[in-house]
Amino acid sequence: MSDRARDPPPERTDFEELEDADDLFPEPAATEESGPASLTAEDISTNSNGPKQDSQFDEDPEDLFAEATEEVSLDSPERDVLLSDGPSPAITPITPPTSVITPCLGHDDMFTHSSFDEIEEEEGGDLFDMHIAVSDPEKVGDGMNAYMAYKVTTKTPMSMFKRGEFSVKRRFSDFLGLHSKLASKYLHIGYIVPPAPEKSIVGMTKVKVGKEDQSSNEFVEKRRSALERYLMRTVKHPVLRKDPDVMQFLESSDLPRAVNTQALSSAGLLRMVNKAADAVNKMTIKMNESDAWFEEKQQHFENLDVQLRKLHASVESLVCHRKELSVNTAQFAKSAAMLGNSEDHTALSRALSQLAEVEEKIDQLHQDQANADFYLFSELLGDYVRLITAVKGVFDHRMKTWQKWQDSQMLLQKKREAEAKLQFTNKPDKLQQAKDEIKEVSPRLSDTWTQIVFI
Secondary structure (H helix, E strand, O other), X not given: OHHHHOOOOHHHHHHHHHHHHHHHOHHHHHHHHHOOOOOOHHHOOOOOOOHHHHHHHHHOHHHOOHHHHHHOOOOOHHHHHHOOOOOOOOOOOOOOHHHOOOOOOOOOOHHHOOOHHHHHHHHHOOXXXXXXXXXXXXXXXXHHHOEEEEEXXXXXXXXXXXXXXXXXXXXXXXXXXXXHHHHHHHHHHOOOOOOOOOOXXXXXXXXXXXXOOHHHHHHXXXXXXXXXXXXXXXXXXXXXXXXXHHHHHHHXXXXXXXXXXXXXXXXXXXXXXXXXHHHHHHHHOOOOOOOHHHXXXXXXXXXXXXXXXXXXXXXXXXXXXXXXXXXXXXXXXXXXHHHHHHOOOHHHHHHHHHXXXXXXXXXXXXXXXXXXXXXXXXXXXXXXXXXXXXXXHHHHHHHHHHHHHHHHHHXXXXXXXXXXXXXXXXXXXXXXXXXXXXXXXXXXXXXXXHHHHHX
């Protein structure tokens, strides 16, 4: 009786029903253990929503999670790629410095790396599949007349080449000549031509007159890797790889020697003077940019150039410190080994010898890390810095074209004013000459404006 006296009013009977409904939770668990059976009327108590809803569940038991089970498929192709024994197509393993270029993917993995250019080429029927390797650097000649020759091997099934695999010998000036030809053809129409590696007078002089030491070998390997990346970036461009000069460079065994590529020559001095003049003109010319897109992109590349140069300098400093750490670790290992050999105490001598072995392994790890940071990170940043310089060169060429258009407009205005004066003074002999000059200037003005529009 006392328990019933403490019972809540009738309004709290719902709470009691909820307490009784706690027994419903073990029942679904039991059904899950027995198997994925559908809900039946016997499994639902009388305190539920009623038999009307139970009949609805019995009529359509597969509508609960049918869509979810169809969407989550364990046999999807993406899962097969991720669970395959081979390396994942999205993660490229670290390779030695001689193979920085990632090889072309097979047809099965192409869907994960397809770009807009590759889609266009696939529609055209000639998919880009090309690999170029620069290898076997060898010194030709003696003294200051010596130069380095590289073997350029191309492998491709593309139909525009005569063979599937061919090799040629090229010197460094040939690469510079190829870049000069491509820049003269495509820079003025707005194409971004990948820049060639920069000349190094000090490094090449050491290779020419010095003996083969570690610094010379590192310089040659660095240049070889840079030339390989330059050619791969060039042939990845859908327009540049079809250029006759590029195809001749890759296939022809007899290539005309490139001229005006030496740094210490009259052509080299002329290039330096032209660069200085362009820098002065860039500071003096103020272009009234009417296109917001060009203004935004130019500012974006200016900021990106500054930040990438800072990052590149920091990474180069990091590589230098890692190399110094490797040298110091090697010296410490050598000193520990010598100390262990001269120690009379057997246990201490053995401990010092083991310490020297551990330090030698640490030295090798530091060397590998420094090489990886240099070839996979520092050199990549340097390539992007030079590539942004090429992009800025396209913007500068557009500005020079705009200045040329302004000068042509002023010249045409002067010619028309002179024609008006001659008509007013009634001088027919000079009037025809003025009209001819106007006809000569007008197409030039139209061509300059066309270049500005296309760039």
